[in-house]
Amino acid sequence: DIQMTQSPSSLSASVGDRVTITCRASQSISSYLNWYQQKPGKAPKLLIYAASSLQSGVPSRFSGSGSGTDFTLTISSLQPEDFATYYCQQSYSTPDTFGPGTKVDIK
Amino acid sequence: QITLKESGPTLVKPTQTLTLTCTFSGFSLSTSGVGVGWIRQPPGKALEWLALIYWNDDKRYSPSLKSRLTITKDTSKNQVVLTMTNMDPVDTATYYCAHQYVDTAMVRLGFDYWGQGTLVTVSS
Numbered sequence: 446d447i448q449m450t451q452s453p454s455s456l457s458a459s460v461g462d463r464v465t466i467t468c469r470a471s472q473s474i475s476s477y478l479n480w481y482q483q484k485p486g487k488a489p490k491l492l493i494y495a496a497s498s499l500q501s502g503v504p505s506r507f508s509g510s511g512s513g514t515d516f517t518l519t520i521s522s523l524q525p526e527d528f529a530t531y532y533c534q535q536s537y538s539t540p541d542t543f544g545p546g547t548k549v550d551i552k
Numbered sequence: 553q554i555t556l557k558e559s560g561p562t563l564v565k566p567t568q569t570l571t572l573t574c575t576f577s578g579f580s581l582s583t584s585g586v587g588v589g590w591i592r593q594p595p596g597k598a599l600e601w602l603a604l605i606y607w608n609d610d611k612r613y614s615p616s617l618k619s620r621l622t623i624t625k626d627t628s629k630n631q632v633v634l635t636m637t638n639m640d641p642v643d644t645a646t647y648y649c650a651h652q653y654v655d656t657a658m659v660r661l662g663f664d665y666w667g668q669g670t671l672v673t674v675s676s
Contacts, residue, residue, distance in 0.1 A: 446615065479662035481599075488648055488666035489599065500664060532599055536660035539612040541589075543599040 447471050447535050449544035457552040464520040466547045468533035473513045477537035480509055480518045483546075484529045492531075493518065523549070554578035556588075556649050556667035563673050564639050570672060574632040574649030578665075581607055581627050587652040588632045589663060590623065592645040600645075605632060606654065641674045 448471035458464050468478065476496040481489035491500045493509035496516060506521040520527055528551055533544040560572035572590070579586055589604040603623040604612045613621050622635045632649060647670055650663035 477659060481662075483599075488650075488669055489663070490666075491662045491664045494662035494664075495659070500662070534599075534601075534662065536662065539604065540601045540614040540616075541604075541660065542601060543591075545598045 446540055447474060447538060447542055449533055449535055449542050451531075451533060451544040451547050453547060454545065455548040455550065457550055458523050459552045460523055460525055462523045462552075464523050464527075464549060466518045466531055466533075466549075468511075468516045468518070468544050470514045470516075470535055470537075474535045474537035476512045477535055478509070478511065478516045479534045479536060480507075481532045481534065482527075482529045483532065489532060520549075554651055554665040556651060556665060558647060558649050558667045558670040560647075560670060560672065562671060563675065565676050566640055566674060568639050570634075570636045570639050570643070572634045572636075572647055572649075572670065572672075574634070574667060576630050576632070576649075576651065579651060581605075581625050581630070581632070583607055585654045585656075587654055587660070588625070589650050589652055590632075590634045591648045591650060591663070592643075593648070593669075594642075594645040597645075602647075603634060604652070604660075639674045644672065644674045646671045 478496045480493040483489040497509045530546045530548045556576040586607045590602040605623045620637045649667045651665040653661045
């Protein structure tokens with residue numbers, strides 16, 4: 446299985462801050478990397494697919510970049526509704542493993 | 553619009569077999585490029601990919617659980633069924649089904665629609 450790691454595991458930020466979350470794969474996954482947002486008690490929501498493609502309906506303050514083994518999710522200006530846990534997922538080879546998550550909370 | 557909903561028992565005993573059904577609408581699992589997957593999440597923990605079935609009946613499983621999992625589809629009923637044998641308390645989790653597109657290069661594009669999830673507790 447391809448192992449996914451994320452950093453940091455948690456962060457505290459203020460509304461309006463620029464936030465960057467990093468995801469690393471244990472081997473090259475080309476651009477087969479997805480990002481999800483999950484709020485407590487809710488199903489995950491797809492934000493970014495194929496490393497940098499914005500899912501329909503997702504605000505443009507979310508962006509993704511990277512290829513190979515290193516990827517980033519950036520929130521350009523954090524909004525109150527963005528406080529959540531974020532997961533990366535590789536879809537290069539099954540099982541399509543998820544990262545351990547990054548919790549973003551209010552400073 | 554696309555919707556999915558999981559159903560099944562909320563409580564199972566250790567060693568029993570769990571059967572979960574994902575009933576969906578807004579798409580057909582006979583359409584080229586469509587897949588439905590199962591993902592679970594133990595309380596307070598991360599997401600775990602379990603299995604996936606494609607429109608062409610190709611099936612993929614998590615290697616660590618492959619011996620215990622079976623995924624099937626009933627296109628006429630718009631359902632996908634996941635069975636997991638020999639349940640253990642560590643299998644206590646919220647189980648989700650989700651929709652996925654596969655593009656023409658067979659690249660899986662992430663799970664774009666999810667069910668609400670169903671919490672399954674394994675306890676005697």
